[in-house]
Amino acid sequence: MEQARRARAAVSVVFAVCGAAFATWAARIPAAQAHAGLSAGRLAVGLFGLAAGSVAALVAAGPVLTKIGSRRGVLAGATVLCAGLPLAAFAPDLVTFVGALVVLGVGNSLLDVSMNAHALRVEEEYGRPIFAGFHAFWNIGGLLGSGAGALMETWRVPLQVHFTATGAVLLLVALGAATRFLPGADRGQGDAAFALPSKALIPLGVIAFCGFVAEGTVNDWSAVYLREVTSATAALASLGYFGFSITMIAVRVVADRLVERHGVVPFMRTAAAVTMLGFLLVVAVPLPWFAVAGFAVVGLGVSGMVPLAWSAASRKQADAPSRAIAAVAACGYFGFLVGPVLIGALAGGIGLHWTLAVVGTIVVSVYFLAPTMRVAQASSSR
The missing domain is CATH 1.20.1250.20 (MFS general substrate transporter like domains)
Known part of the structure; x- marks a missing residue:
C-alpha cells in the first residue's frame, strides 16, 4: 500500500503539471499572437493547429499506450508538451506558430491519456474510488499556471523567457514524479495495437x-x-x-x-x-x-x-x-x-x-x- 500511496502522490503531481502547462499557454495567448504578428483570423488558424494536434494524438494514444505503457506515455507526453511551450513562444510567423501548436496539442493529449491510464492503475491498487481526486490537481495546476502567467504579464517578463523556464521546470517535475509510478506493465500492454472500442x-x-x-x-x-x-x-x-x-x-x-x-x-x-x-x-x-x-x-x-x-x-x-x-x-x-x-x-x-x-x-x-x-x-x- 505504501507503494500505491507514493504512486498516487506522483500521479497527482503529473496532473498538476499538465494543467499548469496548458494554463501557461492559455494565459499568454495575446503575447504569442503579438510576437508572431498574427491578426485575429490568423490566430484562429493557429489555434486550429492546437485542435488538430490534440485530436490526432487522441486517435493514436490508445494504440501507442498499448505498446509502450502509461509510464512511458507520461514521459513522452510531458516531454512533447513542455517542448511545445518554447516553440510557441519563439514562433516568428504563422507557419511555425501552427507547427508549434500542433506539438503542444499532441503533447497535451498524450500526457492526458497516459496519466489517466496510470491513475486507474493506482485506483485499482487502492480498491476504492480515488480517480476524481486526480483531476482536482489538474484544476489546481491550471490556477497556478494562469496566476503565474498573469504575474509574468504584469512584470513584463518576455514570453520566450517565461515559456522556456516554465517548460523546463515542469518537465523536470514530471520526469521526477514518474520515477515513483507503479512498476510493471499495464493491463493489456503488449496486445494488438489496433482494435475498435466496444x-x-x-x-x-x-x-x-x-x-x-x-x-x-x-x-x-x-x-x-x-x-x-x-x-x-x-x-x-x-x-x-x-x-x-x-x-x-x-x-x-x-x-x-x-x-x-x-x-x-x-x-x-x-x-x-x-x-x-x-x-x-x-x-x-x-x-x-x-x-x-x-x-x-x-x-x-x-x-x-x-x-x-x-x-x-x-x-x-x-x-x-x-x-x-x-x-x-x-x-x-x-x-x-x-x-x-x-x-x-x-x-x-x-x-x-x-x-x-x-x-x-x-x-x-x-x-x-x-x-x-x-x-x-x-x-x-x-
Missing part, C-alpha cells in the same frame, strides 16, 4: 462530450456573457471562470467519497441536475453576481462527469483500459474543442443568453445515461 463506451463518450461542452462553454464564454449580457466590469467578469474553477476543485476532492457512499448513478444524476440548475440561474437572472454564482454552481455539477466517465470506460473495456480511455477522451475533447465554436455561431443567431440555455438542456442526456455506468463500477455503486 459499443459499451458510446454512452460514456456522450457523457464526456456533454461534460466537456459545458466546461468549454464556461471557459470561453463566461467572461463574454458577464460583460455583454450583464454589463459586469472587466474585473467582475473574470470571476465567472474563477468561481467555476474553485467549485470544480472542491467537488473533485470529495467526489470519490461521495461515489463510494452513494453510488455512481445517484452522483451522476445529481451532477446533471446541478449543472442544469447552474445554467438556469445564469440565464434566468442576468445580473452580474447571480451569473457568477450560476457559473460556480455549474462547476459543482460538471466537475465529476468527465473523471467518472473515464474511470468507467476502463472497466467497460478492462482488457485494454488505455484504449478505452483514449476513445472516450476523444469524444470529450471533441466537445471541448468544437463546442465553444458552435456556441459562438449559435449565439450569432439567437444571442448568447439563449445559447447558454441550450447548453444547459444538452446536459439532460447525462441524467438519463447515468445508469450505463452502474455495471462498470459495481464495486462502488448501489
